Amino acid sequence: MxxxxxxxxxxxxxxxxxxxxxxxxxxxxxxxxxxxxxxxxxxxxxxxxxxxxxxxxxxxxxxxxxxxxxxxxxxxxxxxxxxxxxxxxxxxxxxxxxxxxxxxxxxxxxxxxxxxxxxxxxxxxxxxxxxxxxxxxxxxxxxxxxxxxxxxxxxxxxxxxxxxxxxxxxxxxxxxxxxxxxxxxxxxxxxILPVMYGTFDIRSVFLNGRHFQICLISRRSRFRAGTRYFRRGIDQDGHVANFNETEQLLLVEGPPSATRTPDEYAYKMSFVQIRGSIPMYWAEVNTLRYKPDLQIMDLHDTLDVMRLHLQEQVALYGEQALVNLINQKGHEKPVKEAYERYLSELNLPKVKYEYFDFHTECKHMRWDRISVLIERLQEDLDRQGYFYLADSKPIKVQEGIVRTNCMDNLDRTNVVQATLAKRVLAQQLRTLGIIQESEGVDDYETLSKEFREMWADHADLISKAYGGSGALKSDFTRTNKRTKKGLLEDGVKSVLRYLKNNMFDGPRQDGFDLVTGAWIPRKNPSLALHLITDSRPLVTRSMPVVAYFALFMICAGLTLPRTSDYNLAYYFIIWISVLSAALIFIVLYGIDYVSWPRLLPPTDVIWYNGPGYRSADNGKGIKGWPIRVKNGDKIPTRGRGGLNGGEEIEMGTMRKRVD
Structure with a gap:
């Protein structure tokens, strides 16, 4: 090469x-x-x-x-x-x-x-x-x-x-x-230097007289790339959001050989998994509420693009074991039902579906219950195998792959993929005679520690790239235990994700779209002034200022000398009322305060009213916005972060735009 x-x-x-x-x-x-x-x-x-x-x-x-x-x-x-x-x-x-x-x-x-x-x-x-x-x-x-x-x-x-x-x-x-x-x-x-967005970690282990290396590589797809809430589901080319291929390599030294250099290993084993967003048209629309509005779009080509995606994965990796970890109740239930309905209609060969309600099965910190899923996948894992080279001769070939997803393909997916990788690593070490048939990775503390830290670091990097914070549930990956400290850390990470996803992810998404070529600028900056201007109405822009000023006046009132409790009470009533009114307005018109992408704003998703499902219609005012939209019509767009008046975007389409 x-x-x-x-x-x-x-x-x-x-x-x-x-x-x-x-x-x-x-x-x-x-x-x-x-x-x-x-x-x-x-x-x-x-x-x-x-x-x-x-x-x-x-x-x-x-x-x-x-x-x-x-x-x-x-x-x-x-x-x-x-x-x-x-x-x-x-x-x-x-x-x-x-x-x-x-x-x-x-x-x-x-x-x-x-x-x-x-x-x-x-x-x-x-x-x-x-x-x-x-x-x-x-x-x-x-x-x-x-x-x-x-x-x-x-x-x-x-x-x-x-x-x-x-x-x-x-x-x-x-x-x-x-x-x-x-x-x-x-x-x-x-x-010409190819660059990969992903993770790489390699660690050396000496165990039972044998020296080997464990390497973990994650490769992030440049197609449908972006951030957590601005890139969900699938596009018309069959590419899904947050698609990652994760490869775990085991490189084991053999006896000295004149035909091998010191850098070569006698035994090389590779186990590959993939993750990716549920392959259908769906989204979660930010409205400043902690739970965004869930939306599923039943478009005419949904089955075609799902078939295209899954057939591509079969062609690349072999048979597919689709592991779905989302909840069967509450907010996530409609996504599960739609996914299963589409898969049933497709009925593709070499594609097997496996559902596991992660939160229900593992509630009350019963993380040992993941073994239930592993037992269900045992036959598939044995049949799919892993890639095994011995002195540059293939002994085994991986003939299939496990595709894991949750809502974000982050936290639950990380835990399950790490568990599957640990199971395969133990099997590989037994095959090479490094550990006994009755032993596993956790029976050796040094090996277990390196494995856990490697997968936890890998999970954090993938989570930061897509969600904006480190991975949740990483305490289990690092220690094999779910702890109260870990729950507290997850709470902090969840708040950090909320703030980044609502207030800062718009420019991050624009960076993805610009660098990967999803959006190409015209050679005239005056045509793209909407990227740097705020077209929201004055009353909308002023509400955060009003709220800050009212809060300042309340705090100032707490420090003023009290000449009359009666007058001070009226003072606080006035400014608390102003603050409340400003906050209510911000919540009611929450979509206007989200940091939306400006290069490719998801207007067709926000204003979609065709067949499908929407959990709520928050963030658009008391009676909704004064715009009537019909499926297939063109609509004016508005709002911060690229939802500007005068733009027109056709419903139900995802097109490369030029400005």
């Missing part, structure tokens, strides 16, 4: 060009990007750098790609990295710092000439600095071991970007310009 340059020196030739020169590679081609035209080409080896060019003050550890905003194109580069570990003898890094370099010489990223451009640059920066991005220069971390092994012959002469799994090649959209410029005559592959 073609390697990628591990570090580059950047030379900036004034307003003319950016030139990237590989370090430590004598005779290697350098890469030049013309700032005026955007042309990309390779220089001849040992090309002299113009005397007017100045070296950039940071080392470049990889070109993330080029993104086009409203006034200029920008090159995003990785300027910081940390080593996360070695996998199969290859370094795996996390990108820790990024710089954004404008092609237009008249643009400054520090002080852009237009507020829309400044806003878009901030979205790009916050996205790359806020995620957990991983890469390797010599190993394709986007693909599971089994897929790599079966494609090794045809991949031998390819570059990593050519072999990368398109779902997990996070910066694929931003690398389009470099990929298109790469031809047989000028191969840019050494400069």
């Amino acid at each position: 073609k390697p990628i340059h591990q570090s580059l020196n950047l030379y900036i030739d004034g307003d003319e060009a950016y030139t990237f020169i590989p370090t430590g590679s004598a005779g290697a081609h350098s890469l030049t990007i013309q700032r005026a035209t955007g042309e990309i080409y390779l220089d001849q080896p040992n090309t002299t750098i113009p005397s007017s060019a100045q070296r950039y003050h940071k080392t470049i550890y990889g070109i993330i790609g080029i993104i086009s905003l409203s006034l200029s194109d920008y090159v995003v580069v990785a300027t910081g990295r940390e080593l996360r570990g070695h996998l199969m003898g290859h370094e795996v890094y996390r990108a820790t710092d990024f710089d954004v370099l404008p092609l237009n010489p008249n643009i400054s990223v520090i002080n852009p000439p237009h507020p829309v451009e400044s806003h878009l640059i901030a979205l790009v920066r916050s996205h790359w600095h806020g995620g957990h991005f991983l890469f390797s220069y010599e190993w394709d971390i986007t693909r599971r071991l089994q897929a790599q092994w079966f494609a090794q012959e045809e991949d031998a002469t390819k570059a990593i970007w050519e072999t990368a799994d398109n779902r997990f090649f996070w910066n694929r959209y931003m690398q389009t310009r470099l990929i298109d410029a790469s031809t047989a005559k000028q191969d840019l592959s050494p400069f």
